[in-house]
Amino acid sequence: MIRRRVNIACLQETKWVGEKSREIGSTGFKLWYTGIDRKCNGVGIVVDNDYKDKVVEVKRMEDRLILVKLIIGDEKINILSAYAPQVGLSESIKRKFWDDMDGFMQSIPLDEKVFIGGDLNGHVGASNDRFERVHGGFGYGNRNEEGESILEFASTYDLLLANTSFKKRESHIITFSSGHNKSQIDFLLTRKIDRKICRDAK
Incomplete structure (x- = not known):
């Protein structure tokens, strides 16, 4: 992230368990994540030192969706990291994922920015x-x-x-x-x- 000058990154297949946040690295990056099983799935969002204090809200949905809202200047910016079910999983699992995505999008006012970074399979x-x-x-x-x-x-x-x-x-x-x-x-x-x-x- 430092080398490529990335301020915010969406992660999938993190395999970390829990609904937590933690500082990572030696330069003040902060990671928010959610996961259930150490063997599969899990998503997270990493925010650098310049923007981590701008985070005002975090929403999690099991081990496939996490949203971080930041206020930067006059802008409200929603970052959503998503990990869609793989080909071969049941239709009910896939449908639930897209229903949850609908729920996240419907909760975001139209005047707020949205960026979704996802492994959408x-x-x-x-x-x-x-x-x-x-x-x-x-x-x-x-x-x-x-x-x-x-x-x-x-x-x-x-x-x-x-x-x-x-x-x-x-x-x-x-x-x-x-x-x-x-x-x-x-x-x-x-x-x-x-x-x-x-x-x-x-």
Whole structure:
């Protein structure tokens, strides 16, 4: 985070148990996290020394969602770290996740900024067919059912998938690679009205 000048980072698969916060590193970073099982899941948000004292609220939902609200100047900024159920898990688990995401979004006033950083475990694909308003047209691969859920969620809340909005080399689009398997499953979402402040994303 220091080397890449990242002020706030969303983490998934942390595998830390509990609903806690703690200082990390030697430079004043603070981590808020939630988790149930040391073997799987868990999410967190790390905030650097410049912004950790701006945090005014933290919400947690089991081991897949955590939201941190900051007040920076006149802006209220909501950062949500999300870890969607993997392909192969039951439809009821997937539905609960998206219902919980709906709950978080509905609790955020429209005049507050939202940034979602998540491992959403879905392929939105290279094509933005039917979702031109939220998909920037620079995705990867083919869309699947889980990707359809991501795009429908984004459409419902007028969110832009920021890392489909910039033309990139394939290596900067792919977020998971193992052998011959490559995919783009990690996304950064924000309100479409804030598109202008997204200068780049990979």
